[in-house]
Amino acid sequence: MIRNRCAVVMLALLAALPAATAGAQSFDARSMAMGGVQLPGGGAWGSVGNVAYRGVPQGSSGSTSIPLPLGLIPVLADPPQLDPNKSDFNAFELANLLSNIPWNLSLFKPKTPSNDISVSIGQNQLSVDLGDLADIFPKDRSRFAGVVSGPAPTYGFRGAFVGLQPLVHYDNTLRFNAALRGVLVDGADVLTNTDYVAYDNVVAQAAGGVQFGWAGPLVKHGDDPHDAANSGLYVGARVKLLRGFAYGSADNIATLTTTDSLFGSNPVNLRYYGSLREAHPRDGRWGEGVDLGMVWFRRGIEFGVGINDISTRLRWKVKESIAYTDTVTDEIVQKTLRDSVDFTSKVPTTYTANAATHVGRWLLAVDIQRGVRSTTAHVGGETGWRGMMVRAGAGLDADQLLQVAGGVGLRFGPVGLDLALATQSRNLSHERGLDLGAGLEFYHREKP
Amino acid sequence: MKTRAILLLLALAMLAGCGERRLVLNIDVLSYVAPADRGQPFGPIPALPPDGAYFPESPLVNDQEVVLLEGLTGLATVQAVTISANIFHQSTSGTGSDTLRLYLSPDDVPAQTTPPVFERAFIFTPGVAESTQVEVGGDARVVDLFNSRRFRFSVTTSLRGPASGPALSGLVSIHALHCVVVSSRKPL
Numbered sequence: 001m002i003r004n005r006c007a008v009v010m011l012a013l014l015a016a017l018p019a020a021t022a023g024a025q026s027f028d029a030r031s032m033a034m035g036g037v038q039l040p041g042g043g044a045w046g047s048v049g050n051v052a053y054r055g056v057p058q059g060s061s062g063s064t065s066i067p068l069p070l071g072l073i074p075v076l077a078d079p080p081q082l083d084p085n086k087s088d089f090n091a092f093e094l095a096n097l098l099s100n101i102p103w104n105l106s107l108f109k110p111k112t113p114s115n116d117i118s119v120s121i122g123q124n125q126l127s128v129d130l131g132d133l134a135d136i137f138p139k140d141r142s143r144f145a146g147v148v149s150g151p152a153p154t155y156g157f158r159g160a161f162v163g164l165q166p167l168v169h170y171d172n173t174l175r176f177n178a179a180l181r182g183v184l185v186d187g188a189d190v191l192t193n194t195d196y197v198a199y200d201n202v203v204a205q206a207a208g209g210v211q212f213g214w215a216g217p218l219v220k221h222g223d224d225p226h227d228a229a230n231s232g233l234y235v236g237a238r239v240k241l242l243r244g245f246a247y248g249s250a251d252n253i254a255t256l257t258t259t260d261s262l263f264g265s266n267p268v269n270l271r272y273y274g275s276l277r278e279a280h281p282r283d284g285r286w287g288e289g290v291d292l293g294m295v296w297f298r299r300g301i302e303f304g305v306g307i308n309d310i311s312t313r314l315r316w317k318v319k320e321s322i323a324y325t326d327t328v329t330d331e332i333v334q335k336t337l338r339d340s341v342d343f344t345s346k347v348p349t350t351y352t353a354n355a356a357t358h359v360g361r362w363l364l365a366v367d368i369q370r371g372v373r374s375t376t377a378h379v380g381g382e383t384g385w386r387g388m389m390v391r392a393g394a395g396l397d398a399d400q401l402l403q404v405a406g407g408v409g410l411r412f413g414p415v416g417l418d419l420a421l422a423t424q425s426r427n428l429s430h431e432r433g434l435d436l437g438a439g440l441e442f443y444h445r446e447k448p
Numbered sequence: 449m450k451t452r453a454i455l456l457l458l459a460l461a462m463l464a465g466c467g468e469r470r471l472v473l474n475i476d477v478l479s480y481v482a483p484a485d486r487g488q489p490f491g492p493i494p495a496l497p498p499d500g501a502y503f504p505e506s507p508l509v510n511d512q513e514v515v516l517l518e519g520l521t522g523l524a525t526v527q528a529v530t531i532s533a534n535i536f537h538q539s540t541s542g543t544g545s546d547t548l549r550l551y552l553s554p555d556d557v558p559a560q561t562t563p564p565v566f567e568r569a570f571i572f573t574p575g576v577a578e579s580t581q582v583e584v585g586g587d588a589r590v591v592d593l594f595n596s597r598r599f600r601f602s603v604t605t606s607l608r609g610p611a612s613g614p615a616l617s618g619l620v621s622i623h624a625l626h627c628v629v630v631s632s633r634k635p636l
Contacts, residue, residue: 118472121516122479 025424027067027103029439033407033420034380035393038367040302040356041226042295047215048151049352049369050306051236052293055159055215056225058444063416068438071102100426100433107421110431126190126262128183135429137176137184145171145372147309147350149240152211159216165209165240167312169347171372172202180256196256203249205345207287207314213238215293228300228358238291244284244314247345251275272332274323277343279316287314289347301357312347348372361385374398380405387411391420401425403432409441416441471524473516473594473629477601478622480514487536487621493544493609500544501609508548508620509603511559516597524631526594529586531565534624536579539572542616546570547606550625552586552593559602565590572618579623586627594629 026032031039038046042053043065080097081089096110111132118129130137147169154163180196182188190196215236222230252274259269289312295304318341323334354367361383368377380393389409397403407420420437427433478486488508493501535548549567551559566584586593593599603625609616 116470116472118474120474120476122476125476125479 025100025104025426025435026420026422026437028065029067029407029418029420029437030065030382030391030409030441031380032104032422032435032437033391033393033405033409033418034365034382035378035395035403035405036422037365037378037380037393037395038304038352038354040363040365042304045151047236048149049308049350050293050295050304050354051213051238051291051308052215052234052295052304052306054156054161054236055217055234056295057223063441063443065418066440066442067103068440069103070105070436070438074105075102096427100424100435104420104422104435104437106433107436108432108434110425110427110429110433124192124262127187128190129187130184132429134185134187137181139181139185141173141175143171143173143373145348145374147347147372149308154211160212160214162210162212165211165242167207167209167240167242167347168205169372170202170204171348172200175199190258190262192258192260192262194258196258198252198254200250200252200254202252203345205247205314205347206245207242207284208245209240209242209286211238211240213291225295225297226300226302231298232296234295234297236291236293240289240291240312242287242289242312242314244279244287244316244345245281246284247277247279247314247316247318247343249277270325270330272323272325276321276323276334277318278321279318279343283317283319283340285315285317287312287344289313301355303355304353306352308350308352309347310349312349314345314347316343316345317341318343371398382409384409389418397425399425399430401430401432407437411441411443414443416443470527471631473627473631475514475516475627475629476625477514477627478625480512481509481622485509486623487619488605489617489619490605490607491540491542491617492615493542493607493617494615495542495610495612497611499608500611503607503609505549505560505604505606507560507602507604508622509601511600511602513555513598513600516594516599526591526629526631528630529591529594530583530628531586531590532581532583532624532626532628533566533622534579534581535568535570536577536621536623537570537572537618538577538620539574539616539618541574541618542572542614543574543610544572544616544618545608546572546620548620549604549606551602551604552590553600554593554596555598555600557600559600560604562589572616574614594627594631 026036028043031037031043041056041058042050046053080094083089117131117133120127149167152164152166154161176184177195177197179194180198183190183196213236216234218233218235220232224230225232255271257269290310291308292310293304293306295302319336320338320341321334321336323332326333350372351370352367354365356363356365362381364381366379368375376396376398378393378395380391382389382391384390387410391409392406394402394404403423405420405422407418409416409418418439418441422435422437423432424435425432533550537546547567547569549564551562552565553559553562565586566582568580568582570580603622605620
C-alpha cells in the first residue's frame, strides 16, 4: 500500500510538474532566434492562432521551413531511465524532459534537483529540508493550463477549407495553506495540532471533430500583401463541430491534522474531500465553437488579431460524485450523487495579436498571446546582407521571466540554414537553460 | 491508514530518494529524555585502596523508547547509521573514572540485554569540567534497528572512586545524542 502511494504521488507529481514550466517552445529556428515571436505572414503554424492567416498568400519571399530535431540525438543516444526500480531513475529529470520536449539541443541544462533530503526528528519536532526540491513547490499557487487545438490536416479550395479538429483543454491550480507551504518550501517545523492543507482544482477535457470555414481577402490592393506598395485586409472564420471524448474535473481538499504528538501511535489525521465530475467517451455529446481572425497589411505594416474558441461549448452526460475519508474505516470512499446528468463545459477563449514591419534594413515583429491562465509576449528582429541573416529577440514567458534569443540564417541559393540560440526556463526549478535550434529553409523562388 | 498517514506529508520528500539521492534522518535522540533525566550528580565516593570503590553499571537513561517515522520501512532502506554523543563530566572533588555505555535495542527487547553500541571511559580530575565527544558508526545490528519504527536506548555509567585522597563528587550528563541515518529509496 505504501509503495502504491509512493507511485501515485510520483505520478501526480509528474502530472503536475508542467505547472512549473514556462509555456511552449519554438520549433522554428527562425522564430526561435527572434525570441519566439510570431513570424510575419503567420509562419508555419500561424493559422492555428489566427485563422485569417490561412488566406494570406506567402509572398515573393516565401519559404518552407523544416526544423531539425537536434535535441533528439542526445536523448536517443542516452535515453532516460524509465524503470523506477533502477538506481539511475530520476522522476525530476523525466519531468524536465516532458516540460521541455527535447527538439532543440540543450547547450546548458538547468540542474535537475538531486540533493539529499534531510529530515530532522526529535520528540515532537519534525522538519524537512528539501534543498533544491523546495523550488518546485509553489510559493503562492501553481497553475498550468492550456488549449491545444492543432495543427490538423485540412483541405482548402478558394479560401474555403474543411478538416479535422482535435481539441484538448486542461487547467490545474494547486495551492497550499501557509502551514504546509512553510514545511515544504521554507523548511519550517511540523507542529502539533495543526492543519496542513492542499487544495487542487483540476479540469481536463478532450474532443475531436471537424472544422470548416473560410479565410481570404476582404479588401486588397495588389497580389502580394507583404509588398509595401500593396495593402489588404484578410479575414477568416472557422467553425468547429466537436464530439466530446472525455471530461473530468475535481475540486480536492486534503488535510493532514497533526495530533498532540508527532510520533505517537496516531500522529496525524488525514481528511480528504473531493467533488468530482466525469464523463467517458460514451458520455460525450456534440459541441461547437468558433474562431475568428483578421490580418491587415498596409504600407509594409502587418497587424493581426486572432480570437479562438469564442463560445466553445461541449456537452456531456456526466457522473457527479464526492470522495471523502470514511471516519470509520479511514479509507477514501467515493459516492455517486447523480449519474447521466446533462452538463455543458466551456473551453476558454484565447487571444493573439501580432504586428510586423520593416524599419530600414530590419524586419521587426512583436506579438502578445493571452492564453488560459497566462500572457506571453515576444519581440524580435532580423536583418541581413549577402545571404546572411542576423536575428535577435526577447520574450516574456508564461512565468513572466525574460528570455533572450539570437541566431543567424545562411542562404545558399534556394536552400538556407537557420541556427538559433535561446534561453528558456521550461523546467521544474525555473532555472535558465540555453537551447540550440536549427532548421532548413527552402525558398520558393528567388527574390526579384 | 491513519497511522501511516504521516507518509503523505513526507511523500514528496521521499521522492527525492529516486535515483542517487538519499534520505538523511537527523534524529535528536536526547530530545526523548526529559532534561532533568539527562544528568546525574554523584558522590561523595570515599577513597578505597588499592583500586577505589567500583560501582556496577547503573542507568543514566533507562530503556527510553524512541518513535521514528511511520512507514520508513516501506519506503527506504537504511544504509548507514552514525551515532554521536557529547558527554559532560565534572569532578567537584576527588579523582576517579567512569565508563559510559550506550545501548540500542529493538522495541521489544530491553536495551541493556544487547551489546553496547559504544563504551567510553574517562577520568575525573578534581575541579575540572570536560566534554567528551563520541562518534561511532553503527554495525549491521544497529543499522537494522532503524529499519523499524521504534527502538529503545539506555545510557549507563560505571563509576570508580579514588584509591586515595578526597572523596569523589561530581556530575555526569549527556549534552547531545544524535543519530544520523542515511537511507536510500526502496524500489517501487
